[in-house]
Amino acid sequence: MEQTTRATTLRTPLGRVRGSGSAKSGTHHWWMQRVTSLALLPLTVWFIAILATSAGMTHLEAMAWIGHPVNAVLLLALIGLTFHHTASGLQVVLEDYAKPEWVKITSILAVKAVCALLALAAALAVLRLAV
């Protein structure tokens, strides 16, 4: 029995156990999208609630609010998770619809670059007000 199952697959037993397909990453991308979505759930509701209840914030109030240690830490987490989740979500959309292959790859890389830069810019802004 063992012989016949071996013969019908090119995958090694180790590869099968690790669950890593040709991309060598298994379900990592899918799982990270779920993990970031769970973490973003409370953070996003918190951020939307704050903005909705303090629409008329002056510049001084905004600086004080962003610079508060608790808010700054939560904002940094929100920024990192938001752009991680956004980049991986847009990546899946491009993988599904962008053609031909070079357009797909360049657009995914461009999305990742823009998301990384936006996240860094936002994080720098928070750190400038908090530190």
Next chain:
Amino acid sequence: MSSVPDASDATMLGRRTDGTPVRRPLSPHLQVYDMMQMTSAISISHRATGIAWTAGAVLMVWWLVAAASGPEAFDRVQWFLGSFVGILMLMGVTAAAWFHTLAGVRHLFWDAGYGYDIPTTYKSGRAVLIGTAVLTALTWLALLISW
């Protein structure tokens, strides 16, 4: 296959590798579905709202960077967000954000293995739509009160 006389044939008509037509079951193409039914409409809207929310994330970055840059930059972003286009954008982002959040929770339940049967799927779909409307209205009510 230039023309398909009957829509139901779309799942049957194919071609062999040498180009000769053949009638056999194929994977159903999008055109055989009613795309406005609850299941498929919410599915594609989940993607669309995810993309739309990216605009909201960009606004967040602008707001934070402006706050760190100085009073003039902050006044500019506050002016834009209070302008007609800004309010329209924020309203769209708020609705998209709530929809994507609620539909996302629905997906997490599916990922955990719950709510797959048709009646539950339709019920949770309706809950997403009603929840989006209610939470968007509440967010803007809070916003107008605090303005």
